[in-house]
Amino acid sequence: MSTTQANPEFNLALVGAGITSLTLSVALTSLGIKHTIYEQSSSLNELGAGLGFGPNAARALKVIDPDLYKIFERVGTFAGKASQPQAETAKPVWIEFLSGTASLSDQTSAAPSFTVYATHGKGHAAVHRAKWLDILASRVTAPIIFSKRFQSLTQPNAANSEVEIHFADGTTVHHSGVIGCDGVKSKVRTALFPEAKCTYSGKYAYRCLAPLSEAAALLGEGRAGVSSLWMGPSAHLLTFPVLNFLNMVCFVTDSTPTWPSNSTSLTVPTTKADAIRDYTNAGFSSTVLALLNMIPDNDSTLIKWGLFDLADNPPPRYWLNRAMIIGDAAHASTPHHGAGAGFGMEDVAVLKGLFQELLELGGGVQDLEHVFAQFDASRRERDQWLVQSSRRAADLYELRLGEMSIEEMRRDIETRQEICWGFDVEGCVTEAKKGLRARLGGSA
Ligand SMILES: Cc1cc2nc3c(=O)[nH]c(=O)nc-3n(C[C@H](O)[C@H](O)[C@H](O)COP(=O)(O)OP(=O)(O)OC[C@H]3O[C@@H](n4cnc5c(N)ncnc54)[C@H](O)[C@@H]3O)c2cc1C
The missing domain is CATH 3.30.9.30 (D-Amino Acid Oxidase; Chain A, domain 2)
Incomplete structure (x- = not known):
């Protein structure tokens, strides 16, 4: 680690004001890390309706901000809640899978072909997207600058110790580091890794x-x-x-x-x-x-x-010098595991842990690359698994995987969902912190 023990003066830029960015903002603020959010739209917006969070996402929210988790518990529509009042004790249903081509009258009392149950306790819930974004926004105290479309960046160089961000309106700002939270078609990702294309x-x-x-x-x-x-x-x-x-x-x-x-x-x-x-x-x-x-x-x-x-052209890594990507910008996925935003919450929990560790070790802006590198080491493999597995899940739901018995289908889905839901978020944060300590020259 650099020998400077001074209290770090961060001044980060978060590009995009979606779910990942606003949650990250809440986490950074709790650590006293200064940052500004730049959003291309003229206001916050979320398209679509429901957003399902699995128990992994719920655990990540707890790590990020216990109060946010409590709000989630209050506003979420929990699995099985509507049809099974006793769901607190019973195993709630995650999804009942049915034939879409047989009419209800052909199916005995609309019996599902098979059922996948929610595991890992209470934690499967759907939130209303726009309302959840509003809740997050109400907890953000960092400035959000609207109508700022990120275009490109210039990394620190001999003439300039900060990252220079160029916007589509011709303006430029300077920050100690940049975190691209700008979604599926991320321009920050393109600036870092032009070969990582969304298709x-x-x-x-x-x-x-x-x-x-x-x-x-x-x-x-x-x-x-x-x-x-x-x-x-x-x-x-x-x-x-x-x-x-x-x-x-x-x-x-x-x-x-x-x-x-x-x-x-x-x-x-x-x-x-x-x-x-x-x-x-x-x-x-x-x-x-x-x-x-x-x-x-x-x-x-x-x-x-x-x-x-990003299944065909994934990013080779998540960072370059003083800039990194997170959320959909890093692992844009089809939504067939209902987990893209949830993995973004895991990302935020890990990045928060890394910044926390950096501050505790007295590190500073000069160590940002170590934080970003460790984030990449802790998250990329799991995130990219989601991207690939999600495509396969859709093929299964659309019966494209050749002859499979109902039992084989059920087991296949359960195995993949278990990888999503059973993830040890707290353990990942602990390991990431250890990794950062080692990178900074301390004992792991
Ligand atoms: C049909 C569907 C269903 C889904 N269902 C689920 C689900 O049930 N559960 C789940 O966990 N996930 C689900 N997902 C995935 C989830 O929606 C995404 O993973 C999540 O919204 C990603 O959040 P984000 O903040 O990373 O990106 P985004 O929500 O895309 O936010 C990116 C932000 O960056 C801004 N931006 C973009 N470019 C620029 C730029 N150049 N400059 C400045 N700002 C910029 C955008 O305007 C936007 O505000 C679903 C996705 C789809 C498509």
């Missing part, structure tokens, strides 16, 4: 909310109140309750391998008729089509969400 996974999703009461009238209260995944060829539909709504994420395998070439955005406007046509073409049952029919007519907010990921 279209060949799947898109419609996302919408329907009144839970309407869904219960259609499916019965038990089915509407529990997370269900309707499987079928070239599409699958995930439904779960969030507050008084049924959140519907309608995944479709695209018949063309390219996202509309005229769209630089991850989303394109669409219509209810498009969604119904896709599911009709994929051979889904009248029950699933009736679910899609609950999408309000003329819903001008309905969007088709292109699913991009």
